[in-house]
Amino acid sequence: MARWEPGARDRLVVAALDLFTEQGYDATTVAQIAERAGVTKSTFFRYFPDKRDLLTAGQETLTTLLTEGIAEAPEGASPLDAVAAGLVRAAGMMGPDKRELAPRLKAAIAASAELQERNALKNATLGAAMAAALVDRGVPEPTAALAAELGVLAFGRAYSAWSQDDGVAEDDLAEYALTALAELRAAAASLD
Missing domain, CATH: 1.10.357.10 (Tetracycline Repressor, domain 2)
Structure with missing residues (x-):
């Protein structure tokens, strides 16, 4: 994963919506969202306390x-x-x-x-x-x-x-x- 790329917050939202659509909200994990967005879990938590806050x-x-x-x-x-x-x-x-x-x-x-x-x-x-x-x-x-x-x-x-x-x-x-x-x-x- 790249150390830093602009737009991480927006990419996280898009990745989450894609995953929620593909596999459902309950089946989607923060790790999957972060991976799909090309960031780490810690980057996810810099922007959002949990996946509901997306x-x-x-x-x-x-x-x-x-x-x-x-x-x-x-x-x-x-x-x-x-x-x-x-x-x-x-x-x-x-x-x-x-x-x-x-x-x-x-x-x-x-x-x-x-x-x-x-x-x-x-x-x-x-x-x-x-x-x-x-x-x-x-x-x-x-x-x-x-x-x-x-x-x-x-x-x-x-x-x-x-x-x-x-x-x-x-x-x-x-x-x-x-x-x-x-x-x-x-x-x-x-x-x-």
């Missing part, structure tokens, strides 16, 4: 971008408009490489109860961070919590549609996110 690779960045987008939304923006600003900002980190990995990630999550739980925790963490950013803008807590949950749901729906769409590689996830949020806003308005 699912949340990039979550800190995603959370930061969502909350920064909310914080930087124009003064007077409605809670959902602030969430939309966060979604647009976060979508910017999702390029063609993330789009290519999405179907394998979805399949791995669907096949493992442990990864489904981890994904639910990831979504709850994103929602809590978005709600806190809205509260910091002066949005009352119940409104902030509801807007954040709609934001998480919109992002998930957008990511799923974006990753499955046969559109052009340059299709912008932000467009999908704004469309999903608009659909959810209309659905919420029809609840009365």
Whole structure:
């Protein structure tokens, strides 16, 4: 194995998703993931505490971008408009490489109860961070919590549609996110 090559973290994620798809999450070991990525086990553990944490690779960045987008939304923006600003900002980190990995990630999550739980925790963490950013803008807590949950749901729906769409590689996830949020806003308005 090479002593050091750039991109080890990304290679670990790709290797794990490939192995999860080929042989299942439970049958995949950290050693196999490291070997497939061309790194040592100790390199794996420099990036991830365990194989479950591969699912949340990039979550800190995603959370930061969502909350920064909310914080930087124009003064007077409605809670959902602030969430939309966060979604647009976060979508910017999702390029063609993330789009290519999405179907394998979805399949791995669907096949493992442990990864489904981890994904639910990831979504709850994103929602809590978005709600806190809205509260910091002066949005009352119940409104902030509801807007954040709609934001998480919109992002998930957008990511799923974006990753499955046969559109052009340059299709912008932000467009999908704004469309999903608009659909959810209309659905919420029809609840009365």
